[in-house]
Amino acid sequence: MFERLGSLQLPREARPLLAALLAVVMATFFAMDPAEAQNKERRVQFTLSLETSSLEGDPELRVRRAQEMASIAAERIETRLNSIDIKNHRVRVTDSNQIDITIYGLHSPEAIKSAVIPAGRLEIRPVLADNSIWLDLEDSLPEQIEIQYDPASFQTDRIFLFSSSAGSLRNFLSRVSLGNTDVVLFPHQQGWRTLNLGPTLATHSDITGVELHQTPSAIPFVKANLSSEATDKIRAHATAENVRHLVLMLDGEPVHLYRFSETQFSSELNLQTPDFLRTTDARYHWAIQVVARLSTPLPVTLIEIED
Numbered sequence: 001m002f003e004r005l006g007s008l009q010l011p012r013e014a015r016p017l018l019a020a021l022l023a024v025v026m027a028t029f030f031a032m033d034p035a036e037a038q039n040k041e042r043r044v045q046f047t048l049s050l051e052t053s054s055l056e057g058d059p060e061l062r063v064r065r066a067q068e069m070a071s072i073a074a075e076r077i078e079t080r081l082n083s084i085d086i087k088n089h090r091v092r093v094t095d096s097n098q099i100d101i102t103i104y105g106l107h108s109p110e111a112i113k114s115a116v117i118p119a120g121r122l123e124i125r126p127v128l129a130d131n132s133i134w135l136d137l138e139d140s141l142p143e144q145i146e147i148q149y150d151p152a153s154f155q156t157d158r159i160f161l162f163s164s165s166a167g168s169l170r171n172f173l174s175r176v177s178l179g180n181t182d183v184v185l186f187p188h189q190q191g192w193r194t195l196n197l198g199p200t201l202a203t204h205s206d207i208t209g210v211e212l213h214q215t216p217s218a219i220p221f222v223k224a225n226l227s228s229e230a231t232d233k234i235r236a237h238a239t240a241e242n243v244r245h246l247v248l249m250l251d252g253e254p255v256h257l258y259r260f261s262e263t264q265f266s267s268e269l270n271l272q273t274p275d276f277l278r279t280t281d282a283r284y285h286w287a288i289q290v291v292a293r294l295s296t297p298l299p300v301t302l303i304e305i306e307d
Contacts, residue, residue, distance in 0.1 A: 044103040044112050048073075051301035063097075069300045070097040076296045077101065077116050083295035084115060084212055084288040098305065111285035115292035117302050122207065122294060123249040124234065126198035127257070129242050131159045133196070137176060144168040148193070150244070158244070164191040184247070184254045187276050195247055195254065201237055206230035208267075210294040212287055218280070220287035222271040224294055231267040238262070250293050255286075 050073070052066050070093045077099065081089050088104040103112055134147055141147070144165055150158035163169040166185055169192055173183060182197040209225040226234070238246065239262045248256040248271070256271050271290065273283040 040106045040108055042104075042106055044101075044107050044109045046101055046109070046113060047305045048099040048101065048117065048302040049305050050097060051303055066097045067093075070099060072299050073302060074099050076298055079296045080116055080120075080292035083210065084292050086112075099302070108281070108285055111288060113304065114285075115289045117304065118251040118293055118298075119301065120204060120293035120295075120297040121251050122202070122204040123200045124202040124206075124230075125200050125247055125249060126238055126241060126243040126260075127245040127247055128196040128198050129158055129244065131194075131196050133178070133181060134159055134161055134194075140176070142168065142172060145172055160196075161194045162188060162191055166192045169194070184249075186247070186254050186257060187274065190276075195245075195257070197247060197249075198241070198243070199237075201234045201246075202226060202230040204294070204297045207294055210291055212291045219273065220284050221273060222269075222287055222290050222294070224269045224271060226267045226269065228267060231265070235262060235265050238265070250290065255290055 050066055050069055052062065074091050074093050077091050078089075081087075081091070081103070086103060086105075086107070090100075090102045092100045094100060101116065138147060141161075145161055145163045145168060147159050148162045150160070161169060161172075169185060173194075184195050184197060185192045186195050187193075206227045206229070207224055208227050211223045212220060213223050214220045234246070237243070238260045243260050246258040246260050247254050248258060256274070258269065258271065273286050277283045277286055
């Protein structure tokens with residue numbers, strides 16, 4: 001949902017969707033008119049096509065495989081919509097193996113599409129404690145970028161790059177050698193910070209359940225459950241490497257920064273909405289996108305058909 005640099009690249013077809021989602025998030029981040037950010041419609045309708053270039057076999061086999069994949073994708077879209085309590089909807093596979101989706105009621109098209117279309121591939125990864133790579137670049141930092149220390153940390157190696165402009169930070173990182181370091185950008189104090197990522201410790205296959213909840217003050221949050229094997233693996237690695245934060249990556253984008261504590265970490269992850277999302281709609285949109293994608297992955301890349 002935010003910014004990523006490094007080895008993982010999103011399918012070209014998914015980038016306009018993520019760009020639209022980023023625009024919604026940043027509208028809230030910079031306190032634009034709430035009415036502009038909501039952008040609700042009484043009925044959300046769109047059609048999806050399968051990206052079939054990866055399907056193998058003769059033409060007849062490819063057609064049957066496309067039919068099978070379209071049916072599975074439609075069933076999983078239904079699962080996603082039900083997971084976020086959107087009951088009044090219709091999902092239909094056409095004779096040409098396209099998927100027609102109609103959502104009735106007042107909803108944000110961008111939020112619904114961002115919940116339905118992406119693959120739903122999860123990675124839980126540690127944020128590396130040793131960020132000394134940035135000290136080597138200190139003398140070459142432009143004015144818009146600065147080195148900051150992790151809040152409340154007494155360890156001088158817990159540092160990151162910060163800028164009020166994601167573009168400035170992204171452009172700088174594209175001009176320097178990061179080696180094998182995988183770096184993403186994440187909102188931080190009215191700007192953006194770098195996160196250096198460690199290995200993948202859990203994936204979507206380790207999710208055993210996910211639910212949408214809300215606090216007594218009606219602030220939505222996500223409750224996700226991990227398998228015991230993934231829980232033990234994360235705890236052991238994070239403890240051994242002195243990890244303070246885990247980042248949840250969905251479809252190659254960081255969506256949540258989770259503070260790790262060995263004594264409190266368990267198989268149940270309560271994912272609070274990010275602090276920079278200030279309106280009720282923005283928080284709800286974030287929560288439904290995360291819940292829907294975590295509820296089930298999609299077996300094939302889906303592409304929205306433009307009118």
